[in-house]
Amino acid sequence: MPYEPAASGTWDSDGPELLPPGHRVGDWIVDEPLGTGAWATVYAAHPAEAGAEEGADAPSVALKVMPTAGLAPRQARNVAEAAHREVELARATGHPRLVRLLGSLVLAAPDRPALDGAIVLVMERARCSLRERLATPVGAAEAARLITGICQGLAHLHAAGWVHADLKPENILIGTDGEVRLSDFGFAVELSGTHGYAPPMGTLDYLPPERWREPLGEQGVRIRPTADIWALGIVVHEVFTGGARPFPGATPTARGAAVQEYAAGRTALRLDPAVPEFWRALATDCLAPSHEARAPHTAERLLARITAGRPARPRRRRVLRAALLALAVCTAVGGAVWSYTGRDATDDGPARVQVFNADRGCRERPERIPECSLGLAIDPRRPYTAENVVPARVWHGDLLAADCRLPDGQPIIDEEDHRSSVWLRIRLPHASPPATAWLPAVRTRDHPALPPCPRPSG
Numbered sequence: 537m538p539y540e541p542a543a544s545g546t547w548d549s550d551g552p553e554l555l556p557p558g559h560r561v562g563d564w565i566v567d568e569p570l571g572t573g574a575w576a577t578v579y580a581a582h583p584a585e586a587g588a589e590e591g592a593d594a595p596s597v598a599l600k601v602m603p604t605a606g607l608a609p610r611q612a613r614n615v616a617e618a619a620h621r622e623v624e625l626a627r628a629t630g631h632p633r634l635v636r637l638l639g640s641l642v643l644a645a646p647d648r649p650a651l652d653g654a655i656v657l658v659m660e661r662a663r664c665s666l667r668e669r670l671a672t673p674v675g676a677a678e679a680a681r682l683i684t685g686i687c688q689g690l691a692h693l694h695a696a697g698w699v700h701a702d703l704k705p706e707n708i709l710i711g712t713d714g715e716v717r718l719s720d721f722g723f724a725v726e727l728s729g730t731h732g733y734a735p736p737m738g739t740l741d742y743l744p745p746e747r748w749r750e751p752l753g754e755q756g757v758r759i760r761p762t763a764d765i766w767a768l769g770i771v772v773h774e775v776f777t778g779g780a781r782p783f784p785g786a787t788p789t790a791r792g793a794a795v796q797e798y799a800a801g802r803t804a805l806r807l808d809p810a811v812p813e814f815w816r817a818l819a820t821d822c823l824a825p826s827h828e829a830r831a832p833h834t835a836e837r838l839l840a841r842i843t844a845g846r847p848a849r850p851r852r853r854r855v856l857r858a859a860l861l862a863l864a865v866c867t868a869v870g871g872a873v874w875s876y877t878g879r880d881a882t883d884d885g886p887a888r889v890q891v892f893n894a895d896r897g898c899r900e901r902p903e904r905i906p907e908c909s910l911g912l913a914i915d916p917r918r919p920y921t922a923e924n925v926v927p928a929r930v931w932h933g934d935l936l937a938a939d940c941r942l943p944d945g946q947p948i949i950d951e952e953d954h955r956s957s958v959w960l961r962i963r964l965p966h967a968s969p970p971a972t973a974w975l976p977a978v979r980t981r982d983h984p985a986l987p988p989c990p991r992p993s994g
C-alpha cells in the first residue's frame with residue numbers, strides 16, 4: 537500500500553533530546569514537556585520578560601519543537617513542509633475551535649546539535665488532549681459538547697478549503713476553557729476544487745477505506761473532506777467507549793484489514809453498545825464505506841443535525857456547566873482514584889469546607905465514581921491540569937479541612953460564570969502524602985474566615 541505511517545521511526549530509540557526547563561526559546565522560557573508526536577515535542581513555556589511579580593501567573597503557551605537536524609533529506613523536507621502548512625493554515629483560517637498559532641521561529645541551540653535549527657511553533661496552550669481526557673469516562677453531555685466542538689472546527693476548516701487529514705484524539709485538544717481546539721495541521725491539505733493532494737502519510741487507524749487503495753501520483757495521494765468525516769466517525773465511537781476502536785484487530789494493520797472487509801461489504805459495521813442511539817446513527821453515517829456514500833454527510837450538515845437532535849437547554853448554562861466538568865475530569869488523568877473521606881479531614885482542621893460539584897448528575901449520585909471525582913491541585917499558581925493534581929480525589933459533599941486562603945492562584949471559572957482565583961489549602965489525611973493540596977474556591981459554597989496562606993514554594 538502506498539502509505540507511510542505518521543509514527544515512522546523519526547527518533548533514536550532513546551527518544552528525542554529534550555530541552556531542559558529554563559531553556560530560552562525566542563521570547564519564551566521552556567517549562568515541562570506536554571507531549572511528543574512523531575515529528576515534534578511540545579513544551580509548556582512562559583514569557584521570558586515576565587516580571588518576578590507575574591511569575592507563574594504569566595500566560596503559558598505551548599512550543600511545538602520540530603527538529604530537522606540529523607534527518608534524512610526527505611524527512612527534513614517533510615518536517616519543514618509540515619511546519620509551513622501549519623503556519624499557512626493558521627494564516628488562512630482562525631476559529632475558536634482551532635488551536636491558535638501565535639508565531640514561529642527557528643531554534644538557535646549551537647550547544648545542542650540535535651535541536652539546533654529546529655522549527656518552533658508557538659501556540660496557545662491547551663489543558664489536555666482528547667486522548668488524555670478519554671482515560672476517564674466522558675458523560676453524555678460532555679461527549680455531545682466535545683463532538684459538537686470537533687464538528688464546528690471541521691465545518692470551518694472545510695468551508696475555508698482545507699482538510700485536516702490527521703484527525704484523531706491526540707490532535708484534538710481541550711482548551712483551558714474546556715472547549716475543543718483542533719490542532720496539528722502538519723498533514724493538512726488545501727483543496728483545489730473538490731480535493732487536494734498530500735504526501736502518503738497519516739495515522740492508519742483513522743484512514744478511510746478508499747485511502748488504502750488510492751494510487752500514489754506525482755503530487756501524492758488524493759484527499760477529500762470525507763476523509764475527515766470518516767475519522768470523525770472513529771472519534772465519536774472512541775468518545776463513548778474510552779478510546780475503543782470500532783473495527784476489530786490487535787494492530788492498526790489488522791484493523792485496517794477489517795476496514796477493507798467492511799468496505800467490500802463482507803462484514804457489517806458493529807459499533808459498541810455504549811454508543812447512544814443518536815450518536816450511533818451519526819457515527820454510522822460518518823463511517824459510510826465509500827467517499828460517495830459519505831459525501832452527503834458534510835461537517836456542516838452533521839453539525840445542523842446535532843444542533844437539531846440535542847435536547848434544547850439554555851446555551852450559556854450548558855456550555856459553562858460542561859466546561860467545568862471537563863476541567864474536573866481532565867485533571868483526573870494520571871491520578872489514582874482514591875476514596876477521600878471528609879470526616880477524617882475535619883478532625884484537625886481549623887475550618888470545614890464541603891466540596892460542591894457543579895454537575896447536578898454527580899451531586900445526585902451516591903457512588904464515588906471516577907467521572908464525578910474532583911482533583912486537588914499541587915500548586916494553585918500553575919494550570920489546573922493532570923500533572924498538577926495529587927493522587928487523592930474528592931467528591932461532592934466531602935468535608936475537607938482548610939487551613940488558609942490564597943487569593944491569587946490560577947483563575948477558575950464555574951458554571952455560573954463566577955471566576956475566582958482564590959484557592960483553599962486543604963490538609964490531607966496523614967496516610968496520603970503530600971500533607972496539603974489545594975481546592976479552587978469555586979468548588980465549595982462555604983466561605984469560612986481563613987488566614988492568608990504563605991506563598992507556596994516550588
Ligand SMILES: Nc1ncnc2c1ncn2[C@@H]1O[C@H](COP(=O)(O)OP(=O)(O)OP(=O)(O)O)[C@@H](O)[C@H]1O
Nearest residue numbers: 570571572573574575576578598661662665706720
Ligand atoms: N497547544 C498545545 N497545548 C497542550 N498540549 C499540546 C499542544 N499541542 C500539542 N500538545 C500535546 O503534544 C502532543 C504532540 O503534539 P502534535 O500532535 O502536534 O505533534 P506531532 O509530532 O505533530 O504529532 P503526530 O504524531 O500526530 O504527527 C499532542 O498529542 C498533545 O498531547
